[in-house]
Amino acid sequence: xxxxxxxxxxxxxxxxxxxxxxxxxxxxxxxxxxxxxxxxxxxxxxxxxxxxxxxxxxxxxxxxxxxxxxxxxxxxxxxxxxxxxxxxxxxxxxxxxxxxxxxxxxxxxxxxxxxxxxxxxxxxxxxxxxxxxxxxxxxxxxxxxxxxxxxxxxxxxxxxxxxxxxxxxxxxxxxxxxxxxxxxxxxxxxxxxxxxxxxxxxxxxxxxxxxxxxxxxxxxxxxxxxxxxxxxxxxxxxxxxxxxxxxxxxxxxxxxxxxxxxxxxxxxxxxxxxxxxxxxxxxxxxxxxxxxxxxxxxxxxxxxxxxxxxxxxxxxxxxxxxxxxxxxxxxxxxxxxxxxxxxxxxxxxxxxxxxxxxxxxxxxxxxxxxxxxxxxxxxxxxxxxxxxxxxxxxxxxxxxxxxxxxxxxxxxxxxxxxxxxxxxxxxxxxxxxxxxxxxxxxxxx
Ligand code: HSE
Numbered sequence: 310x311x312x313x314x315x316x317x318x319x320x321x322x323x324x325x326x327x328x329x330x331x332x333x334x335x336x337x338x339x340x341x342x343x344x345x346x347x348x349x350x351x352x353x354x355x356x357x358x359x360x361x362x363x364x365x366x367x368x369x370x371x372x373x374x375x376x377x378x379x380x381x382x383x384x385x386x387x388x389x390x391x392x393x394x395x396x397x398x399x400x401x402x403x404x405x406x407x408x409x410x411x412x413x414x415x416x417x418x419x420x421x422x423x424x425x426x427x428x429x430x431x432x433x434x435x436x437x438x439x440x441x442x443x444x445x446x447x448x449x450x451x452x453x454x455x456x457x458x459x460x461x462x463x464x465x466x467x468x469x470x471x472x473x474x475x476x477x478x479x480x481x482x483x484x485x486x487x488x489x490x491x492x493x494x495x496x497x498x499x500x501x502x503x504x505x506x507x508x509x510x511x512x513x514x515x516x517x518x519x520x521x522x523x524x525x526x527x528x529x530x531x532x533x534x535x536x537x538x539x540x541x542x543x544x545x546x547x548x549x550x551x552x553x554x555x556x557x558x559x560x561x562x563x564x565x566x567x568x569x570x571x572x573x574x575x576x577x578x579x580x581x582x583x584x585x586x587x588x589x590x591x592x593x594x595x596x597x598x599x600x601x602x603x604x605x606x607x608x609x610x611x612x613x614x615x616x617x618x619x620x621x622x623x624x625x626x627x628x629x630x631x632x633x634x635x636x637x638x639x640x641x642x643x644x645x646x647x648x649x650x651x652x653x654x655x656x657x658x659x660x661x662x663x664x665x666x667x668x669x670x671x672x673x674x675x676x677x678x679x680x681x682x683x684x685x686x687x688x689x690x691x692x693x694x695x696x697x698x699x700x701x702x703x704x705x706x707x708x709x710x711x712x713x714x715x716x717x718x719x720x721x722x723x724x725x726x727x728x729x730x731x732x733x734x735x736x737x738x739x740x741x742x743x744x745x746x747x748x749x750x751x752x753x754x
Pocket of ligand 1: 468615
């Protein structure tokens, strides 16, 4: 039997992920040691309340409320507390004491990433965070290592399982957003306060992490354009399916060229129409997937569980094995690279295509008026579909034929967001347009 040197592992937090990490460390210690070339000795688990109920039965003597002593005696600190404080202070303490850190804390990385990376680099320590984006799915390491020799053009992901679950039920079962959200809450996908998920904050945090890694550029959270799913209606989802699309909440990080021809990047989160033939359209339920377009590698797709205690523990343990191996073998490890330092461009610089639904007067010349407004802003029409609304719809009898209305669905070619915004503003105030009922971006076409 091989005798391995032990590395001391301190675990901070015993929630759904932390308790599974501890269980797997204890149950699979020999295997993990064989892979790491080091014994992984769990020296303790720091918790706030020693008597709290736990998901997993672990030896009681492992628990402590003295996080600082645990951190100072560790070679590797695994932070699974979540939130900003005290997680930030604990991670800085760990790095400053020379320990490597494994974390799954997306909120902290999204808001304080540069500070933590700088602290790690200063002391030659490593910060691993595979679990911070898309749970069990390996996406951080592929972007950070496997694709380090390539040029990433675009990262487009379904990175929030709760919203994918809701939109999928609206699409496949015809449920309303509120009903689907209630089920997501019952099943434990959505929190009691679902704001972070349904308003896109969670996905925006993940987008800032992915964009910074993919483009070797620090992309601040404040620069991520964010729209949630609360404005998505059953009618939009139904119309989308009829037109060959499915509505998904996407996090999109892409390389752009601005109006001056300079390279830049953008990151955005919003609902979008995805063609039914695109691989992301086949991501159902609470699953996550990240679609990467790279210059040399072409298209790549990473799919799987984006949350869950034991699933996310897999990502944490992968990082832990790497950290333990480096601890024994040594070497500089990886530093976060922001060498490209590209301009982070505003949403107005983004270019995509759109589906615009309008309720218009059904009179001669309306189509020409609407087309003229689009043309005036350089937005080119690709498709137009008109449905005449029966005069006696919804119990309303329109005596005057001039009051007849029609629904126009206009598909555009690619246009800048800034041009589209001006187009929609003009359509909204145009007399023959009763209302702009829906504007959705089309992605992946
Ligand atoms: N709340 C997230 C989701 C999981 O629904 O995907 C944690 O990132």
